[in-house]
Amino acid sequence: MLMKNLVLLAIIATAISLNCDQSQKHFSPEEKAAINSAINWLQLMDEGLFRQSWQIASQSFKEDVTEKRWAIGMEYMRAPYGGVVSRRVISTGPGGPDYKQIVALFQTTFEDQNTVNEFVTLQLVDSVWQVSTYYLDR
Numbered sequence: 001m002l003m004k005n006l007v008l009l010a011i012i013a014t015a016i017s018l019n020c021d022q023s024q025k026h027f028s029p030e031e032k033a034a035i036n037s038a039i040n041w042l043q044l045m046d047e048g049l050f051r052q053s054w055q056i057a058s059q060s061f062k063e064d065v066t067e068k069r070w071a072i073g074m075e076y077m078r079a080p081y082g083g084v085v086s087r088r089v090i091s092t093g094p095g096g097p098d099y100k101q102i103v104a105l106f107q108t109t110f111e112d113q114n115t116v117n118e119f120v121t122l123q124l125v126d127s128v129w130q131v132s133t134y135y136l137d138r
Helices: 002-020 029-046 050-057 058-066 068-082
Strands: 082-095 101-110 114-127 129-138
Touching: 002 082, 029 050, 029 068, 029 082, 029 114, 058 101, 058 129
Parallel strands: none
Antiparallel strands: 082 101, 101 114, 114 129
């Protein structure tokens, strides 16, 4: 299931990146709400609070990876990057056919690495945007 989600996310990410220069785009209220949820979630990641990021993620996220595996994996993956220097949203796009998902593309610069892309897929669950997938493109 995780591999299937990563492949789907890669396809969506490619489509979004082809239309990447949307930095001046006016985001809809729904997109802004999703972006704000993504930013709040990413701040937990930035602070190394990986277990907390898992806890507030969507049920489908939790079905793909256990809390312990997520925390260990993110510690291994994110630690070399250091702190966040800057992050900006580049674009958003629909994350699924039902329009209850949004993929947000962020351009993030870390202390110890070059600028990378972060893809965060959010799904609307009971009027709350929750992270359902996360992909860091080195």
